[in-house]
Amino acid sequence: MTVETEDEPLPVAAARAGDPAAWDALFRRYQLPLYAYARELLRDDQTALDVVQETFLNAVRHVASLRDEARFGSWLFGIAHQRCQQHGRRRGREARWLVVDLPDEEREDHAAVSEEPDPHDWLVRREQEAEFFERLAGLPEAHRAVLLLRFVDDFPLEEIAVITGVPLGTVKSRLHHAKIAFRRLLGPASP
């Protein structure tokens, strides 16, 4: 049992029933996006691998708490996000991880967000790739998390709000900030 593409239905029900093949298919589908998310968020290979492993184990252990099988992906990323937060606190980044709302975040003009191309559709030229990752690394972790979730699985903003545990308005604001940081890089090449 494999899930090769995102369009194929996920065997979530079979996994809930304890089918190892179903779990294998689910983990195979999400292992690389989860790792990329954790790695870009925590900037450490081994910690990112630990996060993936802990996410898998927690998913198996707590799958009964999954309410909507169609949202298995966001549920899984929610676990991963919590693990990233815990690892980030252990590494002494507590001050940065706990910054949930910047004072002026909610006062931003959210109308501007819809005018920007969606991060999932951003096209990066080969010569821009290094700068792309530099800019990504330069974002605050809270902003980077929103942008990464949009990158790796094209989660809707409502699900990103659930994954990161912040209000929808905050997610929009963070995405707006992230777009501004990338505007100069991607502006001329973006569709």
Add this chain to the structure above:
Amino acid sequence: MKTSRELLLARHADSRPRLDAIRAAVIAELPSPRPTAPPPSPSLRSTLWEQLVVAGRPAWMALGAAWVLIFLLDTASSSVTGRPVVATASPPSPEVESILTAQRELWVELTSPAEPAPPAKEPAASPSGARLPLHRRDHLTTSA
């Protein structure tokens, strides 16, 4: 050009072997699926009930109907020919009558109480006196 997603996943594609190992380790630790419990074996009583009564219900109904029919027929026939047997019996022949009379008299004779016996006579004294009662013989010897 690559999309942001393609770029991000391609950057970490080298980690696939380690991720595969993690996935395999987690799958190996999964609890084995719970075997489905075999259905409980039926008890002897329920088996007999099923096979003898439930399965043979038509046969039992037919048998019961047959018994009811036999009972009704028997009742109907006895009401038609229900005269007493004594009335249909023929009177005994004279020979049998005489034998029965003899038998009846013998029965009365045997079962009637016995006649009282005549009173017993005093036995006569023996002339030699050899058979005197014991206490008399003692008297005779002491006086000698």
